[in-house]
Amino acid sequence: KQFKDGLEKTRKGFVEKVTDLMIRRKKIDEEFYEELEEILIGADVGVNTVMNLIEDLRVEVKKRKIEDASELQPVLSEKLSELLRGNDNSQLQMSSNGITVILFVGVNGVGKTTTIGKLAHRFKQEGKKVLLAAGDTFRAGAIEQLEVWGQRAGVEVIKQQSGSDPAAVMYDAVQAAKQRQVDVLLCDTAGRLQNKSNLMEELNKIFRVIQREIPDAPHEVLLVLDATTGQNALNQAKLFGEKSGVTGLVLTKLDGTAKGGIVVAIRQELNLPVKLVGLGEKMDDLQPFDSEQFVHALFA
Numbered sequence: 001k002q003f004k005d006g007l008e009k010t011r012k013g014f015v016e017k018v019t020d021l022m023i024r025r026k027k028i029d030e031e032f033y034e035e036l037e038e039i040l041i042g043a044d045v046g047v048n049t050v051m052n053l054i055e056d057l058r059v060e061v062k063k064r065k066i067e068d069a070s071e072l073q074p075v076l077s078e079k080l081s082e083l084l085r086g087n088d089n090s091q092l093q094m095s096s097n098g099i100t101v102i103l104f105v106g107v108n109g110v111g112k113t114t115t116i117g118k119l120a121h122r123f124k125q126e127g128k129k130v131l132l133a134a135g136d137t138f139r140a141g142a143i144e145q146l147e148v149w150g151q152r153a154g155v156e157v158i159k160q161q162s163g164s165d166p167a168a169v170m171y172d173a174v175q176a177a178k179q180r181q182v183d184v185l186l187c188d189t190a191g192r193l194q195n196k197s198n199l200m201e202e203l204n205k206i207f208r209v210i211q212r213e214i215p216d217a218p219h220e221v222l223l224v225l226d227a228t229t230g231q232n233a234l235n236q237a238k239l240f241g242e243k244s245g246v247t248g249l250v251l252t253k254l255d256g257t258a259k260g261g262i263v264v265a266i267r268q269e270l271n272l273p274v275k276l277v278g279l280g281e282k283m284d285d286l287q288p289f290d291s292e293q294f295v296h297a298l299f300a
């Protein structure tokens with residue numbers, strides 16, 4: 001799916017509401033701003049960001065002497081683009097001379113395994129040799145699920161038994177990656193949050209094992225967040241971001257929410273680029289994040 005299809009719910013639930021408001025009210029008065037504020041907050045744009053955005057709009061309305069509300073649409077999309085800018089580094093860091101290692105972290109159910117499968121497919125299509133590491137040895141079924149994606153994408157999965165030490169799996173995976181001269185190693189990790197400090201220790205150990213074998217790895221640590229969980233996603237990012245060396249975000253299930261404003265909130269509140277977005281459950285439903293394309297898909 002492309003942005004246009006993947007963002008249909010947000011376009012219907014958020015952008016169309018804004019458009020309706022502009023047509024219905026015509027006059028730009030306090031009530032108009034209040035209603036606009038409500039719609040934006042309802043779309044998970046984030047309260048602080050909305051307040052600033054409304055202030056900016058007030059300034060622009062005065063400066064440009066805008067009288068009819070419908071003329072505000074392009075101004076709003078311009079402002080949203082500005083808020084998202086600086087996020088245009090969606091390129092994944094790749095090793096310049098060897099194996100690129102990408103680690104995926106995040107809470108269970110956010111779409112880690114699915115994202116790994118989709119990305120494996122994408123890299124394969126680019127002609128790269130890919131290997132997967134089944135580092136979530138904790139959640140029942142996680143290894144099998146990764147294997148299903150491995151088969152779909154046509155890439156091999158390095159695994160051990162359920163319950164085994166994830167760092168040992170990573171060690172095996174790195175050795176296999178070297179032997180088979182793969183280009184990209186994508187590593188799944190456990191996402192249980194019941195015991196946060198254990199999880200962080202486990203991630204640190206995985207880090208050390210990978211780094212010992214490949215000094216400039218991991219090249220990316222991608223935190224996967226579920227766009228449909230709104231504020232929760234932001235909280236997870238704060239929790240993981242502190243300790244686990246996260247380098248970028250993957251925002252999944254954008255197709256499943258009318259609250260695509262979460263992308264703006266994430267950009268404003270976290271100092272991490274959104275690298276990829278999930279726009280569906282299929283293999284092709286993953287796109288590099290591009291702020292211009294994103295805003296364009298919403299307002300075009």
Ligand code: GDP
Nearest residue numbers: 108109110111112113114252253278279280281
């Ligand atoms: P994990 O526990 O983090 O590995 O999560 P999974 O990869 O198992 O995904 C959990 C559920 O979310 C599955 O049913 C996926 O099909 C679904 N899912 C993952 N990414 C997306 C997405 O971008 N869009 C939609 N609609 N569903 C997704």
